[in-house]
Each structure stands twice: as structure tokens, then as C-alpha cells.
Amino acid sequence: MPDFTPTTDLSDAWPQAQVAAPVFRDFGGRVRFQGEAVTLRVSDNNPLVRQTLQTPGEGRVLVVDGGGSLNCALLGGNLGIFGVENGWAGVIVHGCVRDTAELRGLDLGIRALAAHPRRSGKREEGERDVPLTFAGVTVRPGDRVVADEDGWLVLGADLVPEPKL
Numbered sequence: 001m002p003d004f005t006p007t008t009d010l011s012d013a014w015p016q017a018q019v020a021a022p023v024f025r026d027f028g029g030r031v032r033f034q035g036e037a038v039t040l041r042v043s044d045n046n047p048l049v050r051q052t053l054q055t056p057g058e059g060r061v062l063v064v065d066g067g068g069s070l071n072c073a074l075l076g077g078n079l080g081i082f083g084v085e086n087g088w089a090g091v092i093v094h095g096c097v098r099d100t101a102e103l104r105g106l107d108l109g110i111r112a113l114a115a116h117p118r119r120s121g122k123r124e125e126g127e128r129d130v131p132l133t134f135a136g137v138t139v140r141p142g143d144r145v146v147a148d149e150d151g152w153l154v155l156g157a158d159l160v161p162e163p164k165l
């Protein structure tokens with residue numbers, strides 16, 4: 001990926017960068033990804049996740065706060081394909097995903113807490129474009145999210161562009 005600065009270097013250059021607690025697993029076919037955050041808060045229901053991944057991603061990262069729920073999966077193979085087809089760089093789920101063998105084959109960054117076989121509820125509820133706080137970070141819409149082999153972090157929109165490293 002062109003112009004990719006590792007999270008380690010970003011963290012060194014910007015001590016104020018928010019680093020997510022290292023509780024996320026990598027499920028995607030793309031280990032390194034970055035982009036502006038689009039935010040969703042849902043609770044064991046994923047229609048908003050589906051709807052959002054069906055809109056143009058334009059290289060952004062969908063950040064889903066599922067409240068850390070270990071009850072069901074908020075994203076699976078079909079939603080992952082929507083993400084690829086619509087140009088999302090990645091999806092970060094504070095919750096679970098499923099179809100992990102399929103997700104691994106997608107050109108999409110995917111982080112989540114765990115795998116879970118059960119599908120989520122189908123109620124159209126949740127909030128979009130709200131600040132999210134979980135795993136020690138606050139993600140606001142438009143913040144830059146950067147993920148790689150070492151974890152992921154959040155750079156507030158005010159920190160863009162990058163400093164000279």
C-alpha cells in the first residue's frame with residue numbers, strides 16, 4: 001500500500017495518538033489498512049452494518065461498536081463482500097464476526113474481538129455518525145484509523161496531515 005506509515009512510527013511521532021487496547025483479532029485478507037472512520041453503534045443487530053457496507057466506502061473504515069457483545073456475529077462473509085465491492089478499506093467490530101474462512105479471503109481489513117457462529121438480530125436499530133468509546137479509544141466520524149500487524153490506532157482529524165517522520 002502506498003504511503004503507509006506503520007502504527008509503531010505513528011505512535012512514536014504522535015504520543016497523543018489513541019491506541020486501541022490489544023484485544024482485537026485480525027480476520028481480514030488485508031492486514032494493513034487505513035482510512036477515515038465512519039461510525040456505527042449497534043446492539044446484537046446488524047442491518048445498519050449491512051446498509052452502510054452497501055454504500056460507497058471511498059476507502060474509509062467502518063468502525064462498529066457492538067458493545068463488546070459476545071452473543072452473536074455482526075459481520076459475515078456476505079457483508080464482507082459488500083465491503084469489498086463498495087470500496088471500504090476495512091471494518092473494525094467491537095464484537096464478533098463469522099464465516100471467518102471467507103473473511104480471510106477478502107481484500108478487506110477486518111478486526112473483531114472473536115468469531116461466533118450465530119447470526120445477529122435483524123432489527124434496524126442503532127446509531128450512525130456518533131462518537132464511539134471502547135477499548136480505550138474514542139473514535140469520531142472522520143478520524144483517521146490505521147491498522148497493521150501491531151494493532152490499530154486513531155488519529156484525530158486535527159492531526160492530519162502526517163508529521164515528518
Ligand SMILES: O=C([O-])CC(=O)C(=O)O
Pocket residue numbers: 046073074075076077078079080098099119120
Ligand atoms: O447476515 C449476517 O447476519 C451476517 C452474515 O452471516 C453475513 O454477512 O454473511
